Amino acid sequence: MRKVLSSVFSALLLLMVILTGCSNDTKETASVEDKKVNSYPARQIELVVPFAAGGGVDLAARAVGEYLSKEWGQPVVVTNKPGGGGIIGAQYALKEAKADGYTVLVNNNSTSTMYEAGNSNPTLTAKDNKFVSRIAEGTLAYAVKSDSQFNSFKELSDWVKKNPEKLTWASVGPAGFSAFGVAEWLDSIGVDYKKTSMVSSEGSSDSAAKVAGGHVVLAVHTVGELYSLAESGKIKILAVQSAKRSPLFPEVPTVEEEGFKGLTVKWWTGLSFAKGTPDEIIKKWDSTIAKMEKDEQFVKELEKVKLQPSYLNAEEFTKAVNKEKDSFTKLAEKTGIRK
Amino acid sequence: MESIMYLLHGFSEVLTPFNLLIVVMGSLLGTLVGVLPGLGPTSAIAILLPLTTILEPAQGIMMMAGIYYGSMYGGSTTAILMNIPGEASSVPTTLDGYPLAKMGRAGAALGVAAIGSFIAGIIGLIGLVLFAPILADQALKFGPPEYFTLMLIALFILFNLTGFSLVKSIIMGLFGFLISLVGIGISSGMPRFDFGVDAINGGFEMISVIIGLFAITEVLKGLEEKRVSINHQRIKNAYPNKEDMKKSFSPILRGSLLGFFLGILPGVSATITSFLSYDLERKVSKSPEKFGNGAIEGVAGPESANNATSSGGFIPLLALGIPASPPLAILLAALMIYGLTPGPVLFEQNSQLVWTVIASMFIGNIILLILNLPLIGLWAKLTEVPFGILGPVILMVSVIGAYTVRNSMFDVVVAITFGIFGYLFHKFQWPLIPFVLCLVLGPKMESSFIQSLEISSGNVLIFFQRPISLTLLLLAGFLMIISIMLMKRTKKRIIQETGEQMEFS
Numbered sequence: 001m002r003k004v005l006s007s008v009f010s011a012l013l014l015l016m017v018i019l020t021g022c023s024n025d026t027k028e029t030a031s032v033e034d035k036k037v038n039s040y041p042a043r044q045i046e047l048v049v050p051f052a053a054g055g056g057v058d059l060a061a062r063a064v065g066e067y068l069s070k071e072w073g074q075p076v077v078v079t080n081k082p083g084g085g086g087i088i089g090a091q092y093a094l095k096e097a098k099a100d101g102y103t104v105l106v107n108n109n110s111t112s113t114m115y116e117a118g119n120s121n122p123t124l125t126a127k128d129n130k131f132v133s134r135i136a137e138g139t140l141a142y143a144v145k146s147d148s149q150f151n152s153f154k155e156l157s158d159w160v161k162k163n164p165e166k167l168t169w170a171s172v173g174p175a176g177f178s179a180f181g182v183a184e185w186l187d188s189i190g191v192d193y194k195k196t197s198m199v200s201s202e203g204s205s206d207s208a209a210k211v212a213g214g215h216v217v218l219a220v221h222t223v224g225e226l227y228s229l230a231e232s233g234k235i236k237i238l239a240v241q242s243a244k245r246s247p248l249f250p251e252v253p254t255v256e257e258e259g260f261k262g263l264t265v266k267w268w269t270g271l272s273f274a275k276g277t278p279d280e281i282i283k284k285w286d287s288t289i290a291k292m293e294k295d296e297q298f299v300k301e302l303e304k305v306k307l308q309p310s311y312l313n314a315e316e317f318t319k320a321v322n323k324e325k326d327s328f329t330k331l332a333e334k335t336g337i338r339k
Numbered sequence: 340m341e342s343i344m345y346l347l348h349g350f351s352e353v354l355t356p357f358n359l360l361i362v363v364m365g366s367l368l369g370t371l372v373g374v375l376p377g378l379g380p381t382s383a384i385a386i387l388l389p390l391t392t393i394l395e396p397a398q399g400i401m402m403m404a405g406i407y408y409g410s411m412y413g414g415s416t417t418a419i420l421m422n423i424p425g426e427a428s429s430v431p432t433t434l435d436g437y438p439l440a441k442m443g444r445a446g447a448a449l450g451v452a453a454i455g456s457f458i459a460g461i462i463g464l465i466g467l468v469l470f471a472p473i474l475a476d477q478a479l480k481f482g483p484p485e486y487f488t489l490m491l492i493a494l495f496i497l498f499n500l501t502g503f504s505l506v507k508s509i510i511m512g513l514f515g516f517l518i519s520l521v522g523i524g525i526s527s528g529m530p531r532f533d534f535g536v537d538a539i540n541g542g543f544e545m546i547s548v549i550i551g552l553f554a555i556t557e558v559l560k561g562l563e564e565k566r567v568s569i570n571h572q573r574i575k576n577a578y579p580n581k582e583d584m585k586k587s588f589s590p591i592l593r594g595s596l597l598g599f600f601l602g603i604l605p606g607v608s609a610t611i612t613s614f615l616s617y618d619l620e621r622k623v624s625k626s627p628e629k630f631g632n633g634a635i636e637g638v639a640g641p642e643s644a645n646n647a648t649s650s651g652g653f654i655p656l657l658a659l660g661i662p663a664s665p666p667l668a669i670l671l672a673a674l675m676i677y678g679l680t681p682g683p684v685l686f687e688q689n690s691q692l693v694w695t696v697i698a699s700m701f702i703g704n705i706i707l708l709i710l711n712l713p714l715i716g717l718w719a720k721l722t723e724v725p726f727g728i729l730g731p732v733i734l735m736v737s738v739i740g741a742y743t744v745r746n747s748m749f750d751v752v753v754a755i756t757f758g759i760f761g762y763l764f765h766k767f768q769w770p771l772i773p774f775v776l777c778l779v780l781g782p783k784m785e786s787s788f789i790q791s792l793e794i795s796s797g798n799v800l801i802f803f804q805r806p807i808s809l810t811l812l813l814l815a816g817f818l819m820i821i822s823i824m825l826m827k828r829t830k831k832r833i834i835q836e837t838g839e840q841m842e843f844s
Binding site: 052053054055058079080081082085087088091123165168173197198199200201202203205206208209210212213214215216228229232234339 | 396479480481482483523529537540541675676677678679680682683684685687688745746747786789790793794796
């Protein structure tokens, strides 16, 4: 009997060792060998996603990781470090980890431009990032309850002009993606942002549920996030904020078609490194990502998670981020989002 | 009808070799941890959750669910063979299970417990398939005020049901609430209670706290008690005979239905339903004097009731995102780690995943029955594992688990700290359950409350003005009275049967 017992136990221990062995990042001390940039990558690379698994940033990161693992023959693993609106993970990747190119931040508006615009003394700024390339973007969409009185984005805007205090909209925090989308739209139609009420939400599915149940008037999220509830007829999408109509909802007009110009807020995700990372590594990444964005398999993966590829190289990406940051900061100061 | 189609599709998803392996592993691990003395479903899920995070969401959740009902099955083994209830819900099983084992009929008792658990599990799952989509459809009508009042009910009932004084429960609940508030505030986006320390900025990870309170505490308790392994009763044959089955048939059905329908109500735990079922069986029995001296009906009823309750609890969990008991609270956390938000939208956004998991529960129950009947001898052997082996293993897995959730060393420190806290709570008789539930529901309650006031522009009357919310509040008052009565009864029964206060789970 002892034999049975000990074998059961050794099997269990072995299982644990195996499971934990393949579940985690190894923080080896970078030896001198690793410092040689030309042999990069020499070991496992960690893609840090500062949000929970299953969200847009996470899904995009997994597609990137899969492609790069094949391309470079080194494991590229996604590590989720959620919390603090994405700032915890971003701090880890940009400030706590070694700047040796083996820890990469999968960035997004909320951890960069929106966070910086919304806070008067942010712990992280665009200057802490070395932006590599933009990967994908998501189109912002305006959704209301399916049987609501509004049948077009214009009708909704007219109603808001008359009754700003009746407008409730859901957002993940006061400096979240939805908040900037709503602020820009209200600003363009001359409505005082402070008169409307933000209702805090825990994420896109929470916002969508609140709109579908008639508890909140408006949800502003990416088309992909609103897709399933719109598909089942519980909410309707009034307009999408992009140059062309969304392939997911060809019958929904763009905001431009509805007569609104200059609405720019959109969701994006891209990669950035800590400040001291060698330039050669960044170049290597940028050229590989440029190749990746043309890869059919990768584009399919993005389509599955309802995002569009939108590659920008390091220089243009940095410019785009800084431009977005400046316009968001102005917006945040005007509306009182900035604290 | 649509749900049946989804379910059938779910079956085809589960029946791939890899998925089947996952379900078998989950059930095995669950049974294993359930059998080990001192570890119940809550600690089983908390410790093993991090190990599943390397899997895809569907597989991870299947495995977690397997661990959950597997550990429910496993709990009856120690109760029958050694007279040690792994948690309060197994107390009624010991009353007749252990006498049966002393008579040399342990096999029959274990067999009936397994078959009863299986039938109850299936009945509960059928109820889940029928009711969950309906409730999810209605759940959209639940806005922040309704959620807030619903959680208020659940907490109130639970506070009252912990087996300790209401005052102690409320103090512990508030403490849990306080811990849950640490981190970035939901509506302000500002860090709270971080005392300028960056590590605390992200708040305390619920899983690490629970691993500390349940698993590490268990190790500390074991160290103190110098646990010796208790010899269990021999098992002669592992199958109940025809006579036993005939006697057990009605109790199993009654226990299942009672456990399921009461289990849907927020705040009614498996402990209550298993005691109710035991007392019901004694009332309807033609020979009540047999109870306590080895009546097989006294094993069949309660074992069925507590398994049906655990399936019933999945309905509010999946449809509303509200856990009825601590193990379900951890399952909720697991779903969130996988990026799924339980609630009305879950069935819309991830319907296939949900139905695949439900289908896996049917298969898992069948696997457990197959595992449990022939292997009962082996499971019984496991109860003899000396603490010198068990303690370090639990500690190791706990530390690894606490680290893996967010890949942070800070969380390990948190787990160990709460392990020490848990030990002190145990020593000075403070209830853990209110603490855990407030820790889990705290952020949800806070956000529902704040959202309600954001919708009503700061008017507190919103909770009374909305019809559903008002109904819930009235119901809360009514349930409160009933639960106080039920509670008095169950408390008295536990003291009668074990001679000590015991915390419900």
